[in-house]
Amino acid sequence: MVQQWRAAGLTYLRYANICADFVRKALKEPKRTEALSRTGFEMTRSEWSEGKVVKRETLTQENETSNVAKSNK
Known part of the structure; x- marks a missing residue:
């Protein structure tokens, strides 16, 4: 069984970074600003x-x- 990120042509690191970006953007203020400043x-x-x-x-x-x-x- 092929992982979905592998089937999409991504490396695991790139997939993890994309997921982390979505999580940071979903946070409420002021946590969002703090998280985005560390990216x-x-x-x-x-x-x-x-x-x-x-x-x-x-x-x-x-x-x-x-x-x-x-x-x-």
């Missing part, structure tokens, strides 16, 4: 070659959202 993230992705960093890129939630939108087109 962002920032991380660094580095490519290595011969033991040294070749390329370093900072990823944010906005970048991730735009990358997902581009890949869905």
Whole structure:
């Protein structure tokens, strides 16, 4: 039996993030504002070659959202 999120072509992490967004948006004020303020993230992705960093890129939630939108087109 295939999970519904897998059948839709999503990873589990992406599915969990979508569910969390719906839960945050369903909250009543002031809990909604508190929850939405904690949704962002920032991380660094580095490519290595011969033991040294070749390329370093900072990823944010906005970048991730735009990358997902581009890949869905």
